[in-house]
Amino acid sequence: SLELRALAGELIGDQPDAWDRAGAIPEDLVRKLAEAGALCAEVPARYGGLGLSSAESGEFTAYVGSRCSSLRSLMTSQGMAAWTIQRLGDRGQxxxxxxxxxxxxxxAVGFSETGAGSDLSTMDTEIRSDGDSVVVDGHKVWVTAADYADLLVVFGRYEGGAAAAVVPATTPGVHVERVPEPMGCRAAGHANIRLDGVRLPAANLLGGAGQSTAMLVTTALAYGRISVAWGCVGILRACLAEVRGHAVSREQFGKPLGEHQLVARHVAELLVAEQSATRACEHASRRWDERSPEMVLATVLAKYVSSRQAADGAASAVQVLASAGARDSHPVARAYRDAKLxxxxxxxxxxCQLILSEHVLAGAK
Ligand code: FAD
Structure with a gap:
């Protein structure tokens, strides 16, 4: 994974600010990382993947997240698509x-719709079998990476339950339209997708079709959550580095900012945020690597802790850098917008809070 980090580091260089302003990452760079298997590094070697453990892949995700949350978002989508196919697909798929x-x-992976956000049981997208084909009709919104994607994993209603289908983006009836001016992760290619009578071979319908929405989407979301959680660790590391540099070099009132106790408190809180998010992610990744039944809960916990810490930590970083960071696409300004999302x-x-409290309360029954 050190080689992977070197490859990503070299390709990313100092470009993330510019990508954020342009709202796009160069396609050839995305393609190079995809060809190296780096966008979904946990896929086992027997499928041509790098076969990293969750812990190794998590550290790599944090590294990319520390440089560019848009690129890290593409990794989250790709990894989530791969994990969904690995878990729900049959051997042929x-x-x-x-x-x-x-x-x-x-x-990219599409669950969300205009009327179905947190409550995916109200999805309107319909997937139906028709002889040797499956037909998909619906409208997905805010699908990360969709603007770059060759394959879309689309969830929808199917025969009283739900299903997921793999939809090549070039299939007739697929219309991809960029989400205009996202607040953060601006180069992550968020798009809305219209699917009008999209006809696919039956082999593109993943296994588990007809099972409950909760069962199917939880599989995909679990990967998304741990990946986002590690990405937030990266955001915190980037903020910590920016704050450290600024707090020792900038002087006000005759001494470095870091020697003013109220600023030192921001520095200490950022370290606590980075360390507690890291520990929560390491714990969740260990549960993944053991395939422990606790992995689902540990993942929700890690996602909750890391995203909250990243949002708070990025706000503190902007506070400490003040005017030096208050410029669009500066690393702390990006961190602030990206972490909120x-x-x-x-x-x-x-x-996440509801899932965590349900766990506690179920234990009392
Ligand atoms: P709503 O569900 O309308 O929620 C609004 C508010 O109400 C939230 O604060 C929510 O927490 C709260 N709320 C809702 N229900 C409850 C409840 N029961 N109890 C307490 N509070 C509640 N979707 C995809 O399918 N694929 C993607 O790749 C993808 N990428 C995204 C990337 C970004 C940057 C963003 C912003 C969104 C993305 N989405 C994606 C959509 C995302 O999954 C939804 O935005 C998210 O699920 C929340 O849904 P919503 O925005 O409709 O909010």
Whole structure:
């Protein structure tokens, strides 16, 4: 994973501020990382992947997240698509789709709709079998990476339950339209997707079709959550580095900012935020690597802790840098906008709190 970090570091260089302002990452760079299997680094070697453990992949995700949350978002989407195919797909589907995701294809995952945000049981998108085909009709919103994607994993209603289908983005009836001016992760290619009578081979319908929405989306979301959580660790590390540099070099009232106790408190709180988010993520990744039944809860906990810490920590970083960081696309300004969105996606703070409290209360019954 050190080689992977070197490759990503070299490709990213000092460009994330410019990508944020342009609202796009150069496609050839995305393609190079996809070809190296770096966008979904946990896919096992038998499917052409790098086979990293959750802990190794998490540290790599944090590294990319410390440099560019938009690129890290593409990793989250690609990894979530791969994990969904690995878990729900049969052998043929795993063999067909996973090697594409480790050799250059880019993928996105669509659950959300205009009327179905936190409550995905109200999804309107319909997936139906029709002879040798499946047909998908619906409208997905805010799909990260969709503007770059070759493959879209689309969730919808299916025969009284739910299902997921793998939709090549070039299939007739697929219309992808960029979300204008997202507040953060501006180069992550968020798009709304209209699917009008999209006809696919039956083999593109993933396994588990007809099962409950909760069961199917939880599989995909679990990967998304741990990936976002590690990404937030990266945001905190970037903020800590910016604050450290500024607090020792900038002087006011005759001494470095860091020697003013109220500023020192921000520095200490940022370290606490970075360390507690890291520990929560390491704990969750260990549960993943053991395939422990506790992994789902540990992941929700990590996502909740990390995104809250990142949003608070990024706000403190902007405070400490003040005018030096108050410029659009400066690393702390990006961190501030990007981290706020991490409190909304893959299960908002409130939805995470409900899951955590349900766990506690169920234990009392
Ligand atoms: P709502 O569900 O309308 O919630 C509004 C507010 O009410 C929130 O604060 C929420 O926490 C709160 N709330 C809702 N229900 C409850 C409750 N029961 N109890 C307490 N509070 C509640 N979707 C995809 O499918 N794929 C993607 O790749 C993707 N990427 C995204 C990237 C970004 C940057 C953003 C902003 C969104 C993305 N989304 C994606 C959509 C995202 O999943 C939804 O925004 C999220 O699920 C919340 O839904 P909503 O925005 O409709 O808010």
């Amino acid at each position: 795993r063999t067909e789709f996973l090697p594409r995701l480790t050799s250059g294809a880019v993928a 991490m409190e909304i996606i893959e299960g908002s703070n409130e939805i």
